Amino acid sequence: MxxxxxxxxxxxxxxxxxxxxxxxxxxxxxxxxxxxxxxxxxxxLGEDYEGSSLDVLKEAVERDAGGGLTLRPTPELANLRSEISGLWFVVRDAQGHRLSEGVVPPDFVSIAGALDHVREARLSWTAGQTSPLAGLVKWVDSRAGSVQIMTGTQGRISVGRxxxxxxxxxxxxxxxxxxxxxxxxxxxxxxxxxxxMAGLGQAAAQAERIDIDRRGVQLSVDEVPTEIIPLVKAVNDALGRLDKGYERHKRFLADAAHELRTPIAILTTRVSSLPTGPEKTRLLEDATRLTVLTGQLLDLQRLDQQGDRLVPVDLVGIARRVVLDLAPLAFAAGYEMSFEPEDEDIEVRGDQTSLERALTNLVQNAIDHGGRRGTIMVRVARAGWIEVCDDGGGIPVAEREQIFEPFYRLQQGGRGAGLGLDLVRKIMYLHGGRAEVVAGPSGGACLRMTFPNVQRAVS
Known part of the structure; x- marks a missing residue:
């Protein structure tokens, strides 16, 4: 600016x-x-200006070498003399110096001296006559000091004036x-x-509250200046198009997840019938990962539509069920499983199915990246958090925030689509909590889901 x-x-x-x-x-x-x-x-404009002669004389009068009064030969004075054939005037000061020219009307000869104590007087031939005047008498300040000028009223106003x-x-x-x-x-x-612009400020405040989880918002045009209304309407139209595009995107993901569930279930059944061996274990892991991913997508859609219908759920019960479901898969991959709840019953407000999916995803992540050795530990704390830790190589500090971004992988060519931890973070966000990386007891990866409030904790 x-x-x-x-x-x-x-x-x-x-x-x-x-x-x-x-x-x-x-x-x-x-x-x-x-x-x-x-x-x-x-x-x-110049006709009959009664003060013309007086103004010219005022600018021309000055002192001579002997202190007397004289007139400078100014152009205005020369014009005045040429225009007025009967020009007359008397200039005098308080010291008795006197300067005159022309024929002073006999009736005015003795008037000037009688008006020493009068600042200004207008002279006429008839009592009560205001125009035209016969003459003016006025004390003025000039180059010669204070002087009294008596003169006629003929002449025109000058350009200089x-x-x-x-x-x-x-x-x-x-x-x-x-x-x-x-x-x-x-x-x-x-x-x-x-x-x-007060209405525009209100529209701006509404725009600041627009979020991906608060769709359908339109900016108000109330009190908005008429000139700005087309812009506000254009923004509302753009928001409407974005909402429709987002809804199409959601429907596509939901439809794709629904369509994938049946072939994934068939795939899992056929893999389970294979002879026991390393290849069967890897295929079961891949099928489980696909099952978790489709379930997470469906849960996200349901939570997005019913985010205000969270109910009390037991974190310990959720963690116990997930550990029991995934323990065989972890044992087959070479891990031990450990479950450590601090209480028998720890409740928070949430959606049970989505939280089971999120925790399943963390355990599945530990199975995939824990190095196929050591123990996968699941802990539930009274403070309202669940964490899953492994004995693998851990997560570098510089990448602990990036791993929650969609499609991000610690190792190029690794297993998975890079969506699991992003989905965990979104589920925790919908619950008002957070997903984060914390320091593990053995130096391996340790991911924690923290909830904002604990309903009750019973020891």
């Missing part, structure tokens, strides 16, 4: 409004000057108005914009 091109809509509006106001006022000033100039050149008057008018009248308008704009515009 720069001062010339700010990204903030508020300050863009403020800057443009101030610029617009300055432009309008400047155009107004130029227009007024053009009108004044047109009136001047047409002669309308107009120019001399314009800056004070601008500084004393127009400039304060411009400053007041600019200040009002700076103060009022942010408030007005903030009020106008």
């Amino acid at each position: 720069t001062l010339l091109r700010p990204r903030s809509l508020r300050w863009r509006l403020v800057g443009r409004l101030v610029l617009l106001q300055a432009t309008v006022l400047s155009a107004l000033i130029v227009l007024v000057l053009l009108v004044v100039a047109a009136l001047w050149w047409s002669g309308v 107009v120019i001399a008057v314009a800056p004070p008018v601008f500084l004393n009248f127009l400039l304060p108005i411009i400053g007041l308008m600019a200040f009002a704009t700076l103060v009022a515009t942010p408030f007005v914009v903030r009020r106008a």
